Amino acid sequence: GQSLEQPSEVTAVEGAIVQINCTYQTSGFYGLSWYQQHDGGAPTFLSYNALDGLEETGRFSSFLSRSDSYGYLLLQELQMKDSASYFCAVASFQKLVFGTGTRLLVSP
């Protein structure tokens, strides 16, 4: 089977840095993706890691360690608009398996 674990909720203040962790157990692993979803909206793609290491895209970075079956999403210089749910997703056999999501609450 496949399973992904993420914290259910994280809180932070504007301007801070927050890290959302994801651990996974899966067969046929190709990479780890991250998606953002605002309330009432659709998931939107943020990043994808196929290889170990850190990928940076603006204020967001994503990390993967295949040997540890672990990854994280790092959000810097938090803004109120970053309040949303964040999902990690394992790419496996031509499809994505999503984690349960982490709700990020950014306060002033």
Added chain:
Amino acid sequence: DAGVIQSPRHEVTEMGQEVTLRCKPISGHNSLFWYRQTMMRGLELLIYFNNNVPIDDSGMPEDRFSAKMPNASFSTLKIQPSEPRDSAVYFCAIPRQDGGSDNEQFFGPGTRLTVL
């Protein structure tokens, strides 16, 4: 940029009725994914198509659910008969770039289904 139109955006129906959800990629795509999202079960893959052929329908809950993709520009998800536990948001998604990685998917706006 990839774009997906889903219709209807909201559907309220009574138990036992047939429901048809539609997905139309703005640019034709050979791969297409149907997801269901609920508070209890999160975001689940129901079925996905490649070259308009269903590849994996192991996520389809039961025989009441069926999906088709007659061409690269259109897909339907049908529930018959519908039940209250089918209430959820149903998303259609495509690879962000046609022929690109399935790891980067573009989601449509979703259909919020309520079965009374």
